[in-house]
Every structure is written in structure tokens, then in C-alpha cells.
Amino acid sequence: MAAIDILGLAKTYSVGFWRKKPKCALQPLHLSVEAGEIFGFLGPNGAGKTTTLKLLMGLVFPSAGSARILGMEINDPQMKARIGFLPEQPYFYDYLTATELLEYYAQLSGVAAKERSRKVSEVLARVGLPDVGGMQLRKFSKGMLQRVGIAQAILHDPQVLFFDEPMSGLDPIGRREVRDLMEQLKQQGKTVFFSTHILSDAESLCDRVAIIHLGELRGVGAVADLTSSVQGQVEVVWQGNLVPASLKAFATECHGTGDTTRAVVPEANQDAVIDALRRERLRIVSVIPVRTSLEEYFVLKLKPSEAAAGVRS
Amino acid sequence: MKPSRPVTVTASVLLAVCMLASVLILRRLDHMRRGATLQEVLYLSSPKVLKRLSLGYDGLLADIYWTRAVQYFGGKHFAGAQSYDLLAPLLEITTALDPHLTVAYEFGANFLAPKPPNGAGMPERAIQLAEYGIRSNPDDWHLYYNLGFIYYMELRDYSHAADAFARGAAVPSAHPFLRIMAAQMAQHSGERRMAQMMWATTYQSTQDPNVRANAVTHLRALQVDEDVTNLERLVSRYREQAGHLPSSFSDLQAVDLLAAIPTDPTGHTYKLMPDGHVEVRVPDDLPFIQKGVPPGYKPPPPKFLPSD
Amino acid sequence: MRSVRIAHIASNTFREAVRDRVLYNLIAFAVLMSGAAILVGQISIGIERLVVINLGLTAVSLFGMVIAIFIGIGLVSKEIEKRTLYTVLSRPVQRWEFIVGKFFGLVGTLVVNTFFMAIGVFVALLWVSRRFQMADGWVLVALYFIVLQFLIITALALLFSSFSSPLLSAVFAFSLFVIGSFAEDLRGFAAMAQGAARWLATGTAYLVPNFSTLNVVSSVAHGQPVAAQLVFSNTLYALVYAGMAVSGAVLIFEHRNLK
Numbered sequence: 001m002a003a004i005d006i007l008g009l010a011k012t013y014s015v016g017f018w019r020k021k022p023k024c025a026l027q028p029l030h031l032s033v034e035a036g037e038i039f040g041f042l043g044p045n046g047a048g049k050t051t052t053l054k055l056l057m058g059l060v061f062p063s064a065g066s067a068r069i070l071g072m073e074i075n076d077p078q079m080k081a082r083i084g085f086l087p088e089q090p091y092f093y094d095y096l097t098a099t100e101l102l103e104y105y106a107q108l109s110g111v112a113a114k115e116r117s118r119k120v121s122e123v124l125a126r127v128g129l130p131d132v133g134g135m136q137l138r139k140f141s142k143g144m145l146q147r148v149g150i151a152q153a154i155l156h157d158p159q160v161l162f163f164d165e166p167m168s169g170l171d172p173i174g175r176r177e178v179r180d181l182m183e184q185l186k187q188q189g190k191t192v193f194f195s196t197h198i199l200s201d202a203e204s205l206c207d208r209v210a211i212i213h214l215g216e217l218r219g220v221g222a223v224a225d226l227t228s229s230v231q232g233q234v235e236v237v238w239q240g241n242l243v244p245a246s247l248k249a250f251a252t253e254c255h256g257t258g259d260t261t262r263a264v265v266p267e268a269n270q271d272a273v274i275d276a277l278r279r280e281r282l283r284i285v286s287v288i289p290v291r292t293s294l295e296e297y298f299v300l301k302l303k304p305s306e307a308a309a310g311v312r313s
Numbered sequence: 314m315k316p317s318r319p320v321t322v323t324a325s326v327l328l329a330v331c332m333l334a335s336v337l338i339l340r341r342l343d344h345m346r347r348g349a350t351l352q353e354v355l356y357l358s359s360p361k362v363l364k365r366l367s368l369g370y371d372g373l374l375a376d377i378y379w380t381r382a383v384q385y386f387g388g389k390h391f392a393g394a395q396s397y398d399l400l401a402p403l404l405e406i407t408t409a410l411d412p413h414l415t416v417a418y419e420f421g422a423n424f425l426a427p428k429p430p431n432g433a434g435m436p437e438r439a440i441q442l443a444e445y446g447i448r449s450n451p452d453d454w455h456l457y458y459n460l461g462f463i464y465y466m467e468l469r470d471y472s473h474a475a476d477a478f479a480r481g482a483a484v485p486s487a488h489p490f491l492r493i494m495a496a497q498m499a500q501h502s503g504e505r506r507m508a509q510m511m512w513a514t515t516y517q518s519t520q521d522p523n524v525r526a527n528a529v530t531h532l533r534a535l536q537v538d539e540d541v542t543n544l545e546r547l548v549s550r551y552r553e554q555a556g557h558l559p560s561s562f563s564d565l566q567a568v569d570l571l572a573a574i575p576t577d578p579t580g581h582t583y584k585l586m587p588d589g590h591v592e593v594r595v596p597d598d599l600p601f602i603q604k605g606v607p608p609g610y611k612p613p614p615p616k617f618l619p620s621d
Numbered sequence: 622m623r624s625v626r627i628a629h630i631a632s633n634t635f636r637e638a639v640r641d642r643v644l645y646n647l648i649a650f651a652v653l654m655s656g657a658a659i660l661v662g663q664i665s666i667g668i669e670r671l672v673v674i675n676l677g678l679t680a681v682s683l684f685g686m687v688i689a690i691f692i693g694i695g696l697v698s699k700e701i702e703k704r705t706l707y708t709v710l711s712r713p714v715q716r717w718e719f720i721v722g723k724f725f726g727l728v729g730t731l732v733v734n735t736f737f738m739a740i741g742v743f744v745a746l747l748w749v750s751r752r753f754q755m756a757d758g759w760v761l762v763a764l765y766f767i768v769l770q771f772l773i774i775t776a777l778a779l780l781f782s783s784f785s786s787p788l789l790s791a792v793f794a795f796s797l798f799v800i801g802s803f804a805e806d807l808r809g810f811a812a813m814a815q816g817a818a819r820w821l822a823t824g825t826a827y828l829v830p831n832f833s834t835l836n837v838v839s840s841v842a843h844g845q846p847v848a849a850q851l852v853f854s855n856t857l858y859a860l861v862y863a864g865m866a867v868s869g870a871v872l873i874f875e876h877r878n879l880k
Contacts (some may be wrong), residue, residue: 013880057711076318077713085711091703093633095640107629108712134642152708162711232634263397316876320717324872333864336827338858342834345851380809387812 001071003160004033008065009055025051025218028065033193033208035159038186040202040223041195042298046213050088053164059084063160069160082155088164090145098124098148101137109156119155119257128177140291142169145278148273150178154185160183163194177301178209179205203294209302220294225295231269233307237285242278260285289294344378347486357441360409367410375411382417384406386424387523397433404442406423412449416521417458418442421516421615422459425466447480452486456517457481461494462511474498490514509535532600533578537593539603540575546593547571558589577605625723626714634726636694637735640791642729646684647737653680659746669749674842677742682767682838684738685731686798689771692730693778694790696723701879704876710879717871724779724867731771739764756844762852763841769859773830774798783870784877801830849878 008028014020026048033039043049054060054069058074073080092101102120110118124133127147131311132140140148147171153161166182167175175218181193182205196202203223210220219226234253241256247263248254250273263271270287275282382403389397404425407417407475424432426439443460450456461477464470475498490510495530497507509532516528544562547570551559554568561586565571576582581594583605593605654677663671684736697720698704709719713840742764746757800807804826811822833853837847 013878054707054879057707059710059875061706077715078709080713083711085708087704089704089709090704090708093637093703094634095637100636103631103710104633105708108714112714150709167751247850275757317715320715320875321872324717324868324875328865328868328872331861331868332828334861335858335865338854338861339827339831339834342831342851342854342858345835345848345854377803377806377809380806384809384812400768 001035002032003035003037003070004193005025005038005068006031006052006056006065006072007067008062008108009052009062011051011060012063013036014312017094021165023102026055026184029212030222031210031217031218033191035191036186036189037203037207038192038289040206041193041212042202043195043212043301044197047197047212049197049212050164051215052212053085053162053195053199056148056162058245059260068122081156082159084156084158084161086149086153086161086166088143088165090149091136092145092148097134098129098140100149102152105152106183119157123151123155126154128174128193130295140264143171143174143207143300145237146170147174151180152193158190160191161193162246163192165196167196167198176187179276199298211298213302219297223294228253232258233264233290234270235262235264235286235288236270236273236292237262237287238277239283239285242280244280246276247273264290282289335565346605347510347606360406363406364410371410375414378403378407378410379414379417380496382420382600383523386420390430392562395429397429399422400433400545401435401438401442403539405438408442408449410574415446415453416619418459419458419519419521421446423527426463428467436463439463439467452484454481454484454486454491458491458514458518459485459490461498462515465498465507465511488518505535505539530554531601534599534603536578537599538604540577540583541593544575544585545589547583548589548591552589557586559585560607561585623715627718627725630709630714630722631724631726631729632718633694635725635729638727638730640759641692643688643692644737645686647734647741650680650684650738653756654745658748661749662770670746671842673749674763674855675676675746675838676735677738677745677761678763678838678841681735681738681742681764682770682836685767685771685776688725688734688821689731689749689774690778690791690798691774692727692792692795694782694787696727696786697782697874698785698790698829705878711850716859716875720779720783720867720871724776724863724870726774726879727779728772731775732768733770735759735764735768746835754844759841759844759847762847763837765852766835766837766855766880770832770835772863773801773832773835773866776863776870778831780870780873797829798832800825801832802836803833804829804831805833831858835859 006029008030009026010024011026011027012022016024023246029052031140039050041049049062055062056069056074067074069079069080082178082271096104099117099120102123103116106116106119121130121133124130129144129151131146132144133136136143137148146166150163153163163182166178170178179201182194185192206220206223208220211218237260239260240258241261243254243261243263247265250265250269252265254261257261263273267289274284274287319578363374364371381398385403386397386400401421404417404421407414421439421442424430425442425524426434426436428434440463442462443456443463444457446453447460457477457480461474461481464474464477476494478491478495478498481487482495489611494507494510512528512531512535515524516532519525519528547565551565551568551614553572555564559565562571562574562583566574574582577593579595579598584592584594586592587591591605592607593599593602596602596606632700657676658673661669665806697706701710708714708720737762742760743753743757747753748762774794774797778790778794781793785793807822808826811826813820814822834851835858837851842848
């Protein structure tokens with residue numbers, strides 16, 4: 001059974017005060033996330049990521065389509081007890097302490113009274129805030145608040161987790177820790193659905209990703225599939241600066257770096273290139289299929305001008 | 314996911330039921346606390362204190378108190394009340410908050426001075442109010458007229474009335490009647506003419522529907538009094554000529570004493586009684602009449618205000 | 622389970638308000654009351670009780686109204702702005718439970734606040750008249766009516782907060798407070814108007830909250846008793862009116878896209 005099933009979910013807002021004009025925030029979206037996956041939801045700012053998450057959380061009502069989480073309807077309270085949600089850049093009740101806040105959330109999620117304080121201190125330790133439970137949240141830094149946000153999402157041991165931009169506001173160490181945390185959650189068999197516009201986070205972490213732009217799904221698949229030899233080329237590196245004449249005909253790219261030379265050739269010509277190098281008795285250092293980075297794939301899927309505005313890696 | 318239907322339905326039903334119930338309870342509370350707002354006047358009867366408490370919004374507060382005064386008098390009058398204790402303080406507060414609200418002085422002259430049930434029966438307070446109005450608005454001839462009106466109608470004090478009218482006549486753009494009234498006051502002759510002229514002036518110069526209705530009622534009553542006097546004079550002349558009382562107004566027509574069968578201001582014909590008296594058909598419709606009523610007739614409380 | 626969640630939301634609202642130094646207004650109130658008690662004791666012989674009751678109860682009402690409006694208008698919009706609402710509604714909490722919980726939380730805050738202010742009024746009363754009288758019991762009734770006013774204004778602030786910006790909500794709520802205090806005069810104006818204006822004014826007069834029926838400060842200051850019937854009907858009125866406004870808030874909030 002899929003953990004998350006999105007069936008044609010779409011949202012059109014009316015904008016403007018006087019003359020309402022429809023503005024499409026999300027085109028009909030079909031997406032299925034398997035249980036136990038880490039699923040990355042990628043797109044530049046304003047692509048429709050947050051809208052999709054709000055639709056899934058029942059904060060916004062869809063114009064069309066439906067979705068199921070853990071096989072249950074979106075407004076099913078039973079389902080809601082089994083999911084966790086981290087909104088984008090959360091702030092919390094300023095005058096509560098972290099412990100009080102998490103206790104409150106535990107109450108709302110229906111965590112049994114005797115387990116509450118244990119779970120709260122556990123989860124605070126887990127997000128790296130073991131010593132500040134008694135501090136009021138208005139004294140927290142942005143990164144600390146982000147950790148509290150993650151803590152409240154995983155507090156009640158949910159099956160499916162939704163994170164909206166979980167790395168934002170974190171320093172490199174914090175990002176590393178959140179990445180580790182998501183890995184742990186996956187190992188515990190949880191499903192993680194997170195949105196990001198930072199591709200490197202997704203590349204190293206996700207089983208699968210979806211790319212969304214201007215409210216429209218542009219591609220979905222395993223990171224390995226998407227980044228595999230899209231262009232069907234191999235990179236050949238050998239020692240020395242000599243380039244065989246026959247090779248020059250195939251190479252799309254060829255340049256020397258110090259005492260080695262690197263050339264990119266079509267996969268179909270791989271054997272011919274190797275033969276040519278051998279004939280010249282050149283020592284081959286490596287032959288690797290060219291993998292496009294996720295970023296290159298991303299740029300490919302977005303129009304160049306649009307991509308430049310929203311993407312950084 | 315759609316908005317929850319049970320919640321929507323429950324909330325809508327609850328909203329409708331609560332709205333209905335709140336209106337019903339409010340009506341119940343109205344009955345329970347009839348005139349409760351006016352109780353405040355008793356607690357805060359000092360116009361000066363109120364003016365200070367109004368924090369500069371005295372114009373608005375004056376309008377509110379003016380509304381309260383009209384509501385108070387109208388409501389009590391409609392219920393046939395015999396006393397109007399709060400009318401004077403309400404008008405005094407209104408005019409203290411806004412001394413230029415001339416309708417309030419006019420209302421006071423017309424309804425503060427007359428005896429119950431036509432008014433509060435406080436001519437002294439009415440005169441105080443009118444004098445205060447004149448001090449605050451010395452260039453408004455209406456206020457002198459109001460003052461003279463009180464002196465004449467309620468107190469029959471011709472010299473003070475003449476004085477008031479004379480002062481009013483000196484105001485630029487004063488109504489020319491004021492000069493005539495001042496002169497007539499000095500002679501204090503022709504009471505009915507005088508009264509007719511005054512009520513007609515009131516009728517012409519007012520904007521207030523209550524005051525206007527009151528003036529019309531008085532003018533009608535004066536008309537009836539005049540008609541009855543004239544008719545009875547004709548009847549006695551007929552008797553002198555014919556040696557017996559006429560059996561109907563047609564007898565008067567036959568000898569050319571009367572051109573047509575006379576009708577009262579409500580459109581009914583007058584009755585000729587066997588003893589030679591003239592009566593109106595429905596005396597209840599003509600408050601304030603002094604003549605033309607059956608012997609021993611007790612008038613009901615006059616309803617000269619537009620009923621609400 | 623449902624009522625437990627509402628209670629949790631309510632108690633969290635209360636705690637947040639208390640921590641937000643809402644109760645600091647009690648200090649200002651205490652200063653006002655003690656100043657008034659000392660001053661009137663010296664200058665207004667014979668009407669000390671009158672002044673203390675009038676001033677005290679008016680201050681209780683105004684302080685509470687200001688708190689109700691300024692916290693009430695932020696109850697929903699602040700939670701959206703800080704996105705705490707998202708973390709609440711992604712739990713097994715229904716939208717109406719959130720609204721109802723918020724309502725009770727703020728009402729609770731106001732009740733506690735009024736309780737302390739009431740103590741202040743009675744202390745000042747004791748100070749100026751040296752002993753309590755039977756008639757002072759009616760002050761309690763007046764205080765109860767003031768709490769009923771808070772019930773209504775809180776519900777209204779919440780209603781406006783459920784669809785409007787905080788500033789507009791404050792303007793709406795405050796206007797209704799003023800209009801509602803003159804509801805009976807509005808009906809007076811209506812009676813004098815004609816035609817469509819009359820219907821409009823009468824309808825408005827019945828629809829706006831009637832705060833004057835809940836205001837017995839002047840009569841209580843004069844030691845006049847309050848009829849049991851009035852206590853009963855006023856209670857019913859406040860509950861029904863608050864119920865109406867909260868239902869409206871739920872209805873709007875239930876259908877709202879939380880952009």
C-alpha cells in the first residue's frame with residue numbers, strides 16, 4: 001500500500017479584492033509515495049510545494065481531486081494521529097517553554113498522559129536540544145525553532161512525516177543532523193515526504209524525487225534513474241597529453257589537465273575509443289558513464305531563465 | 314477533502330437558532346426594562362457633569378438625549394400617562410449639550426408647559442428653558458415666540474407675553490406676526506383670533522411633526538368652537554324670527570340664514586339638538602374643543618401625536 | 622476526547638495570555654482603585670461609595686473590553702501568521718474545536734482578570750465605607766453582568782478574527798462595543814425614521830449586541846436591587862449571543878483556505 005496517494009489534486013485561488021481572477025496554484029497532480037521512502041518534492045520558490053503540503057494537511061481545500069494518506073481520507077482524525085507536519089519557518093507561542101509547547105502538542109495528538117514527559121525529553125534530545133527545554137521560545141534562535149518544529153512533528157511517533165523546507169534556517173551542522181535524522185526515520189520504517197529547493201539535500205537523501213514548477217509536475221523518479229546517463233555518454237580519462245586522431249571525431253569534449261587528458265564520448269563509440277587509446281599504448285585511468293547531476297536534470301526540466309531565478313545548490 | 318458537512322450544518326443551525334433566540338430574549342428584556350435607559354437621567358441629571366463626561370462628543374450626545382426626550386414623551390403620551398417628570402431634565406440636558414438645538418426649545422414650549430395629559434405641566438421650567446434658549450441664540454425669533462406662547466397659552470400673562478413678542482419682533486428677519494401679536498397682547502382682545510393666529514404661526518414655522526400635529530389639532534378645535542358659536546347664534550336668531558326652534562339645519566337654509574349644511578374639520582356634519590344646542594358627531598376625534606360637546610362629556614386623553 | 626482537546630487548547634490560550642503579561646493591567650487597575658479610594662475619601666463626602674462603585678465597575682468593564690478585543694482579534698490571525706495553527710490542525714484537532722477552545726481560553730483569562738479586579742473594587746469599597754453593606758451584594762451582580770459582556774465581545778472579536786485582519790477586527794469589534802452600548806438609543810432613532818431606514822435601523826438595533834441591558838452600574842451604585850428575572854434573561858441573552866458569534870466564527874473558519 002502506498003503511504004501517500006495523490007489523485008489529481010488541484011488548487012485554483014481567486015485573487016484580487018474587487019474583480020476576482022482565478023490563479024492556478026497547482027495543476028492536477030498525480031503522485032504516489034511508497035511506505036518507507038524518503039520522497040523529495042523539489043521546485044523553485046513559488047512552484048506549488050507548500051500548496052501541495054497544505055492540501056495534504058487539510059489546511060486548504062482542493063478545487064479538484066483527492067488524496068489519501070495511509071489509505072485514509074485527509075480529514076480523518078485517525079490518520080492525523082499518525083502523521084507529523086513541519087510547516088515552513090515555524091514560530092511558536094513565544095511565552096511557552098519548549099517542554100510546555102511539546103507537552104501541549106502531545107496532548108493534542110492524544111499521547112497518553114504518563115508517556116508525555118518521557119517522550120518530550122526524548123524528542124528534545126533527539127533534535128539536539130536536550131538542555132533548553134525550560135527556556136521560553138521567544139529566546140530561541142531561528143535554527144533552534146526549526147529543531148523544535150521537527151521535534152513537534154516526530155513527537156508522537158507518526159508513520160508518515162511531512163516536512164516543508166526542513167533545512168531552511170539551519171547551519172551546515174544542523175543540516176547534516178536533520179539529514180541524519182531523516183535517515184534514521186527511514187530506518188525505523190517511516191515515510192518522509194519533504195519539500196526543498198536545495199538540490200544537494202535531495203540528491204544525497206531521497207529515494208525518489210518529484211520536480212514541480214509553476215504548479216505543474218515536471219518529472220518524478222528515483223534519483224539514480226533521473227541522474228543516470230540521460231545523454232548516453234561516457235567519460236574517458238587517460239595518462240599523457242596525446243589525443244589520438246580517430247578519437248577527435250567522436251569526442252564532444254576533450255581537454256588536458258596536467259598529465260592526464262579527459263574526453264567525453266557517446267556510449268556507442270566507447271569500444272572504438274578504447275581501441276584507439278590502446279593502439280597508441282596510452283594508459284587508461286578510468287571509463288565512467290556520465291551521470292548528470294540532479295541539478296542539471298532540474299535545469300533541463302525547467303526553462304533556463306526560470307531556473308536561474310529560483311535554484312541554488 | 315471538503316469542509317466538514319456535519320460541522321457546517323450544525324454551526325448554521327446553531328447560528329440561526331441563536332440569532333432568533335437573541336432577538337426574542339431582547340424583546341423580553343425590553344419589556345422588563347422599559348425606560349431603563351432613562352433611569353440614567355435620574356443618576357446623571359447634572360447637564361454640566363454630562364457635558365464633561367461626553368469627552369467632546371457633546372453634539373452626538375445631545376442628539377441622543379434629544380431622541381430620548383422625544384421617545385420618552387411620545388411613549389408615555391401614547392400610554393396615556395399623567396406625569397412626565399423626566400421631560401424637563403431630558404430637554405435641559407439636550408440643550409446644555411447643544412445649546413443651538415432649537416427644536417428642543419420648541420418642543421419644550423409646546424409640551425413642557427401644558428397641564429397633563431397634554432404636557433408635563435411645568436410652565437416655570439418651560440419658561441426657564443425658553444429664556445436659556447434666547448440667551449444662547451439671541452437672533453432666533455422662534456425662541457421669543459415660544460416664550461410668548463407659553464406666557465399667553467398657559468399662564469394668561471398678557472404683559473409678559475407682549476414683552477416676549479415685542480423682543481422677538483426686534484430681531485432682524487422676525488416673522489411680521491410677532492409685531493401684531495405684541496400689539497394684540499397689549500389689548501388682550503379677541504382671544505380666539507389670537508389663539509388661532511398663534512397656532513397657525515406655530516404650524517407654519519415648525520419642522521417638528523409632533524409640534525405640527527399638535528398645532529393642527531388645536532386649530533381644528535378652535536374652528537369647531539367658532540362654528541358652534543356661529544351656528545348657535547343663527548339658531549337663536551331663527552327662534553326670534555319664527556317663534557320656535559328649528560328642527561334641523563334645513564330650516565335655517567329655508568330662510569336663507571345658512572348657505573349650506575355645515576361640517577366640522579373632520580368632515581362630519583354638526584348635530585342640531587332639540588334644545589337648540591349644536592354638537593359635533595364624534596367629540597373623541599376633536600380633542601381640546603370647548604363647545605359642541607354633549608352635557609357631562611369627559612374627553613379621553615388627546616392623541617395628537619402620530620401614533621407609533 | 623473531543624472536550625479534552627478543547628480544554629487543552631483553552632488552557633494553552635490562557636497560559637499564553639497570562640505569560641504575555643496580560644495580567645499586568647491589574648497593576649494599573651490597583652493604582653487607579655487605591656488612588657480613587659484615597660482621593661474620594663477626602664473630597665466627596667457622602668458619595669464615596671457611589672464614586673468607588675461607578676469608577677471601579679466602569680474600569681473593570683473597560684480594562685476587560687480592551688483585553689478581550691486586543692487578544693481576541695489576534696487569536697486566529699496570529700496563529701496563522703506564526704504557522705502554529707498548521708501544526709495544531711495537522712493533528713487530530715478539528716477546526717471547530719480550535720475555535721471553541723480559543724474562545725473558552727480567552728473567556729477564562731478574562732474571568733480570572735475580573736476576579737482580581739473585583740477584589741480591588743471591594744477593598745476600595747471597604748476602605749471608604751469601613752464596612753460592607755447588604756447593598757454591596759448587588760455589585761457582585763453588576764460584575765457578573767460585566768463578565769457576560771466579555772463573553773459577547775470575546776465571541777465577536779473571535780468572529781472577526783476568523784476572517785479579517787487584526788486591525789480591521791479591532792475596528793469592527795470596538796465599533797460594535799460602542800454601538801451596542803447605545804443599542805436602545807439606536808432603536809429610538811429607528812422609531813423616528815421612516816420607510817426603509819426604519820427597517821434597517823430596527824434590524825441593526827436588534828442584531829448588534831445590547832450592552833446597555835448588561836450595564837447596571839449606575840443603579841447598583843445607588844444600591845438598587847437587580848431583579849432575578851433580569852439576571853436570568855441577561856444570562857440567557859449573553860449565552861445565546863456569544864453562541865451566535867462563535868457559530869458564525871466556526872462556520873467561516875471551517876470553510877476558510879488557510880493560505
